[in-house]
Amino acid sequence: MSNIIPLRNTGGFTRMDNDLYEALIGADLSGRELRVALAIHRQTAGYNLENARIAASYIAQMSGIHREDVSRAICELIRQRVIYRVGGSRSPIGFAPINEWAIDKKNTHQNKQKVVPQCGVSTTSNVAFLPHNKDINTNLTADAVVAAVASTGEDLESEPEEQAPPEPDQPAVAKADRIPYGRIAEIYNTVCGEKLPKCLKLSTKRKNLINGCWNLEINGVHPFRKGEFWTAYFTDCLTNKHWIGENDRGWTADIEFLTRQDKVLKVLEAL
Template identity: 80%
Template sequence: MSNVHQLHARSPGGFTRMDNDLYGALIRADLSGRELRVALAIHRQTAGYNVSSARIAASYIAEMANIHREDVSRIIGELLRQRVIYRDGGSKAPIGISPVTEWKIDSKNVRKSENKKEPQCGVSTTSLVAFPPHNKERNTNLTANAVVAADASTGEAFESELEQQATPDPDQPAPAKADRIPYSRIAEIYNEICGEVLPKCLKLNDKRKRLIKGCWNLEINGVYPFRKGEFWTAYFTDCLKSKHWTGDNDRGWTADIEFLTRQDKVLKVLEAL
């Protein structure tokens, strides 16, 4: 114990206290490496200053965690969806670490002990759609006029498996069939990101499906960005940055899923970045 006290006495920078339950939960949490780094950065900027929540710029978290600014916005959206962190209000409202009992973290690394035969056709539990298991790997990072720059090295199956299904031929990406588009999952992402600020999507009618299909088949620089699950999360998160769309107008009007999936509005958001 004396060594511990001596170490603290020699440390000029002080230290941040962490609740033991939170510490244990973060150790056990099935978060990606970058999700954990962003969560720790938020904890440092809240608990480190004895506050439960604070306004923290994504650029500041990016500098702390050594992650690109665009990726930080996407990761914050994922942590909000999984309830690891909370935010009171719009995209610039204070954020903080949620109680551990409220966390709803996706299972990313599920392994079974028994040996399994090689499947003829694989179905991902995290991807939006089924996909052939032997497609060639392809780097389709979107860098121009995009909400996120997908990092192929993250190893997150949700994004890579969806990209493989959407573009089976790396040189000739073909439009997806309408019945293969995961309308329900896209509506769920909208409700998770926007449901507390904008009207929730309670039903997918033909018009809404037609608008979602238009986004799904939107090609930018040879890439179909909306065929990546994380792109939808980042896109809806960026839509909340518009004060006019979130009710700050003389009518109290707010956007909904139909408005945000109109192609002219989609391009307006992407081209503004």
């Protein structure tokens, strides 16, 4: 008796390129990222398409993953160059060539016990040393921005500044106005430094633009006072191919462009 069980055609099959199949097997992606990648493959190669416009809500319905987590996984797959967008945040998605993938390097000593500080409190900065990008919420929709910011992460701590005593009848400068410009610039350089010009100096103009983001209030919350929100925002900016130089002039955005109030609102309202 044969042990081979023939497959029955119960509705068709989706072909997958062997190299892509093996690359996905070997890619050190998170479970959600892999499920989202497979859903994208189903909606592209499954219909003989190189790329397709796929709503995050549709992938959420297919995979059973919350829409916010789907959006985050898509941003991570784009950042690691596994998939690409043809244009902006609602443009068609497709798989990038395998030789261009840049999967994050993971800790190869998974069983090694992590050293915990004796005081029980991590001294790692939330800004200078950010958590792994897979833990960063990249859901920047205008309606959900408050929940995304209020539910996770800690406030960016203001940089200490030496200030002269206030003049008579002048109010003291609020702590929220002492903005950690240097740390924000460091986040920008970390996220965008490979594709956009690095921020080497914080001019008065750049500080004023960052100040506008810092004090931007949406539904009673200041989202840009969270370190992970800056990371998520700059990551989403990189999905705009025109801004990263894919245009007829070779022009690229910089930190001044990305912190302009009209561009900030454009990104937040796009999703």
